[in-house]
Amino acid sequence: MNKEELIATLKTFKDISDYTEQSKVVKSYLLTHFVDKKAFKTNEEASRKSEFIESHYRKMYWNSEKKETINFKNVLGGDHCDYVKQSPVQMIINEAKRMKRIFAYLASNPEYFFNAPVIRQDDPISYMSFIDRDGIEKFIATQGNHRTAMGIYLQSICYDEVKINNVEIIKVNINYELLDLIEETNSKLSFYGYELYIDKCFMHIVGANYNLIKRLSLHNIEKGYFSDLFLYYDKDDLETSILENDKRIISYLNNAADFIPKMEKVYIEIRQLVNHTTNLFKNFLAMNQK
Incomplete structure (x- = not known):
């Protein structure tokens, strides 16, 4: 269906005075257009990527004054721990925690999901965005998981863009x-x-957070010792520091695989020399004792 049909039908439920009944009617109407369950992924991918990004991101920018528009075609889902195993349609069927409120809001203001000039300062919604390996910007809900589930579902039953x-x-x-x-x-x-042992530090300047690699070391797993490859070199200009240090880290890593065998060879030669010297000293002591 197109958005005009969807909005017009949802508006007919606006005058249902009983909140529970209104939610029930809206839910029933939405599920009459239910598509193949396999078309919906659970929130596992979104949750997994969110955790990955939290651990590995390079830079995070935000501007609380600037509000943007989001299209649900590239939304992976939400990162809320309560709904990791659920898909958007499962959240609707199971009436996840705040879903009844979303049903009621759909009846009173369905244009919200079609880029209407609606401002809801009392109920913010936010996303984390990243460029995937195919160069496509993807989004994960960090606040507003129920509206996200509804947006993804509406996009599956509507020809027009849901945003x-x-x-x-x-x-x-x-x-x-x-x-x-x-x-x-x-x-x-x-x-x-x-x-590799990687030690990170969290830094903040106006408008940006930085998760930096401040120390990169080689860790000998058996013997337990560390050998530093890289230590963060700070400059007055943080942006310049990040770019230069990233280049240095990549340079060290590119050479690391060649460096290790050489280092191991030197280590073995030193140990052989130490053992040989030790044996000579033991023989010397034994001869003197005679």
Whole structure:
């Protein structure tokens, strides 16, 4: 159906005075257009990516004064722990915690989901956005999980774009080159009994948060010692520092796989020399005792 049909029908439920009955009617109407359950993913992917980003993001920008519009075609879901195993349609069927309120709001103001100039300062909604490996911007709800579930569902039954305005979006810039390089290097280092030890620090300046790698070390898993490859070099200009340090980290990682065998060879040679010296000293003592 198109948005005009959907909005017109939902508005006919506006005058139902009983809140419970109104919610029931709206829910029933929406589910008459229910599509294949397999068309909906649970919130697991969104939750997993949200956790990943929280651990690995490079920069997060936000501007509380600027509100944006979001299109539900590229929304993965929400990150609320209560709904990780549920899909949008399951949240509607099961009437997740605040879903009845969303049913009632649909009856009174269905235009909300079609980019109407609606401002709801008392009930904010926010998303985390990131560019995936295919270059497409994706969104994960960090606040407003129920409206997100409804938006995804409405997009599945409506031909027109479902989108809302007055949304706060936290934009995340993921350095995939660095992340991939860390994984690849760790894989190679494990053969020699090493792993990368990464120490991060959280920094804040006006308008941005930064999760920085301040120390990158080689950790000998068996022997337990660390050898620093990289220590954060701070400059007056934080942005310049980040760019320069990322380049340095990538440079170190590119050379790490070649460095480890050489270091291991030197270590073995030193141990052989120490053992040989120790044996000579023991023989010397034994001869003197005679």
